[in-house]
Amino acid sequence: MNNIYIYNDIAMAPPVPNGLIDYPHPAINFTESLKNIKRENRNFYDFYREIIEILRTTRDLHFTVIGQTTPEGKKVIPKVACLPFSFYVDEDSAGEAKVYIKYFSGCARYFEEYINTIVRIEEQKIALKTINGEDPFDYLTNWGRKFYGVKSPHAQFTLNKKNIHGFYLALYPYKPEELKMKFSFENEESLSLDYYIFEANVEKMNNNLLGFNKLSNEEFNKFIEDELKKHVDDVNIPNIFEMIKKYKESKGIFEEEEKKIKE
Numbered sequence: 033m034n035n036i037y038i039y040n041d042i043a044m045a046p047p048v049p050n051g052l053i054d055y056p057h058p059a060i061n062f063t064e065s066l067k068n069i070k071r072e073n074r075n076f077y078d079f080y081r082e083i084i085e086i087l088r089t090t091r092d093l094h095f096t097v098i099g100q101t102t103p104e105g106k107k108v109i110p111k112v113a114c115l116p117f118s119f120y121v122d123e124d125s126a127g128e129a130k131v132y133i134k135y136f137s138g139c140a141r142y143f144e145e146y147i148n149t150i151v152r153i154e155e156q157k158i159a160l161k162t163i164n165g166e167d168p169f170d171y172l173t174n175w176g177r178k179f180y181g182v183k184s185p186h187a188q189f190t191l192n193k194k195n196i197h198g199f200y201l202a203l204y205p206y207k208p209e210e211l212k213m214k215f216s217f218e219n220e221e222s223l224s225l226d227y228y229i230f231e232a233n234v235e236k237m238n239n240n241l242l243g244f245n246k247l248s249n250e251e252f253n254k255f256i257e258d259e260l261k262k263h264v265d266d267v268n269i270p271n272i273f274e275m276i277k278k279y280k281e282s283k284g285i286f287e288e289e290e291k292k293i294k295e
Contacts, residue, residue, distance in 0.1 A: 044060065077207075113204075115213070116143045135155050255278075
């Protein structure tokens with residue numbers, strides 16, 4: 033590990049600006065941490081998750097690892113978790129910054145109609161009061177930081193707001209039990225739901241509609257891997273829905289064409 037990460041000395045003793053403990057990142061000894069990982073009698077996902085937590089401790093985007101395939105040959109990258117709405121920040125009538133939700137059609141299709149109905153009501157500028165019992169700003173700042181973090185909490189908030197409603201489990205290896213959500217709003221309404229977890233299947237999603245086999249899951253998985261490599265050290269990774277759109281466009285299929293077919 034000492035020959036891979038050249039900032040080991042800083043990793044073990046990170047600076048503490050203005051006394052802000054863990055502001056850049058927690059201290060870590062990579063060699064010792066990796067050596068202590070249990071390697072036998074455990075499933076791949078838990079093992080992968082622990083590796084990611086250790087390697088991402090320094091919140092250094094240039095030191096990002098993304099799993100692609102399990103030892104059994106199963107693809108990791110196409111597996112995704114998503115919510116039926118995204119988040120944004122705006123001022124309320126008193127000029128105070130609040131967190132609001134916005135209907136996200138890409139994922140909303142996977143949820144029951146009553147959930148989508150609630151989302152449609154609450155997106156009418158009803159501010160969030162809590163997310164899983166926490167202040168929305170605090171929750172959005174801290175979410176996912178142990179898996180895919182940056183040093184600045186302000187930049188982290190922006191990154192999380194972009195990714196939290198639809199993310200790759202290869203980047204954020206949360207367990208299903210950690211993806212149970214409860215949202216409360218300022219109109220005293222609440223919404224409980226689980227993230228929808230799925231594996232992108234472009235053949236099933238599109239070939240029946242198009243009437244010909246123009247899209248390939250194997251080809252799409254390779255397309256995702258290539259796209260992720262382009263963004264491995266930055267924060268502009270397209271989410272799965274953006275990936276599907278880019279892949280289809282690379283095959284000459286555009287949204288306007290699909291709308292005509294549906295009609």
